[in-house]
Every structure is written in structure tokens, then in C-alpha cells.
Amino acid sequence: MLIVPGSASKKVAEDLSKLLNCGIVKVNIKEFADGERYVRLEDEVKDEDLIIIQNTYPDGNIIETFLLQDASADAGANSITLVIPYYGYGRQDRKFLDGEAVSARILAELLSSLSDAIILVDPHKQHILNFFKAPAYSCSANEEIAKYLSEKVDIILAPDKGAM
Numbered sequence: 001m002l003i004v005p006g007s008a009s010k011k012v013a014e015d016l017s018k019l020l021n022c023g024i025v026k027v028n029i030k031e032f033a034d035g036e037r038y039v040r041l042e043d044e045v046k047d048e049d050l051i052i053i054q055n056t057y058p059d060g061n062i063i064e065t066f067l068l069q070d071a072s073a074d075a076g077a078n079s080i081t082l083v084i085p086y087y088g089y090g091r092q093d094r095k096f097l098d099g100e101a102v103s104a105r106i107l108a109e110l111l112s113s114l115s116d117a118i119i120l121v122d123p124h125k126q127h128i129l130n131f132f133k134a135p136a137y138s139c140s141a142n143e144e145i146a147k148y149l150s151e152k153v154d155i156i157l158a159p160d161k162g163a164m
Contacts, residue, residue, distance in 0.1 A: 004068055006054025008061045012085055013053045039067035046076035057088030069114035082115040090124040105131040
């Protein structure tokens, strides 16, 4: 098993590789002047089970994720699991008005087409998992966050009452 870090999730990828005692694939990611992304896996991944870790926000990270998935498949990965710490576009999970796109669904379908499994961290709504065509799971970091806050933070600020 190897971890493939996206540019938005390098720290998470490093921490996960230590916890799982597995390697990290060296990835060359560039952004051209016009905003287009370039991705190249610099390590051998043939027949490996890969875990790609990448947020889907901001928008450029979505394209980068597709490129990481495609490069991994093209390089002969045995399996591709996509871990999304923050699922951008997850809030538009249904139509509120006629003519609206359901962004959570279409993004899920596209991401599924290039992965064997998907893991979302604390998705906006659990039913979003049903939009994926590949097996999809959710996990929560709430316990770890609460433990950290109780041990290390003296005060928490919130933008409004609803956040409390």
C-alpha cells in the first residue's frame, strides 16, 4: 500500500503514511500560468494498492484529483482508494429550485469513475455517499479534534450562535 498526496493534503498524507507504516509516492505537481495542472507520479506504482488523499476545494483540486487518479490507473495500480478530507461541492446535495445542478451528485459520479473506493471525512450529509458509483464510506475526526482542543486550546471562537 502506498499513499499518493495531492497538493492540498500533503500533511494529512504524511501523517497517514506514518500511522499505516507505508510509503508515500513522490508526485510532481505543477500549475501553469493559465491555472492548468500538471501531474506526474515519479515512483513505480504498478500492482500497488494506492490511497490518493486530496481535498476537492478549491476547484483546481478537482482537476488535480482526476489527474492523480488517471496517472495512477495508467501506471498500473492494483487499486485506487480516494480519501477526501474536505468534499467541496458537497452542500448542493439536492435540487432546491428547478434547473439547479446537484453538484454533490455529479462530482461523486465523476470521482467514482476513476476509483475503486471513496472515503469522505465528515461529509456535509451522510446520504451523499449514495451518489458514488464505487463503494463509499465516511469517517469522522471529531473525537481526535475534541481531544486536541480539550488538551491544547483554552478558548474557542465561533462566528455566530448557530456554530456553538
